Amino acid sequence: MNGPPAPLVEELSHLGYALMRLLLQRAKEVFAKEGLSLLQAEVLRLVREGVNAPSRLAEHLEIQPSQVSHLLASLEEAGFVERRLDPEDRRRVLLHLTPKGEEAQKRLKEAWLAAYSQHLARLHPEELLLFRDLLRKLTEVGHA
Template identity: 75%
Template sequence: MNGPPAPLVEELSQLGYALMRLLFSRAKEVFAQEGLSLLQAEVLRLVKEGVRLPSRLAEHLEILPSQVSHLLTSLEETGLLRRHPDPLDRRRVQLELTPEGEAVALRLKEAWLRVFGQTLARLSPEELGAFRALLTKLTEVERG
């Protein structure tokens, strides 16, 4: 299979980037209301979803461990996150959200869903179904 023609690929690429920029811009505004950057908000989301090790955060965020350390320090200083020794390996630390961190993570998720929902509201129910099907198809992991 040769794929779609190059001009169409370029146009879809530009539209994809425009959508990502729009969503990231809106996310930055929403997260700034909580005094957080995009990366800090993503750390809260990942820890809430079960990522407990700083090394795993670095992998998920695709940043250096030293950058994760700075993010964790800033979130600890604001009382949103705690680091504590790993009971299975005292050389490592595990991460957990504080009660305030849990509350902020929930507010961020709700705010993000409102923002994304506002963007999706421009689509008809049929378009939403088609968009979902296309995103699902494009994001499926190839099985081999």
């Protein structure tokens, strides 16, 4: 077999999963302080980044369109998101953050970066750079 030894792969797999669970749990705590679930917070982030069609949200979130409808309804009701008719195609709806949604998304981002920074603070500056470089290498799309 090409690649690293199986025991090392297994250990790295467990460590990667543990880190993912730890960060996911921390994200849930951070977002809950704003009264939002992980998915709701992700919708705000995606809409802020220009994913403004419900169908595209479903693709990005890898969920059913009906689930997106429920998410959007809850975010609309809370005053974070609004749906507007597309001026170029009035059959389509486009999503926009309200001023309340913009502010919430900004607070979420700041709170998340502060929480993640706490975990990264365990590393020395040179370890941080190495960690960044390794993550870049592991997440390169199309490179094996």
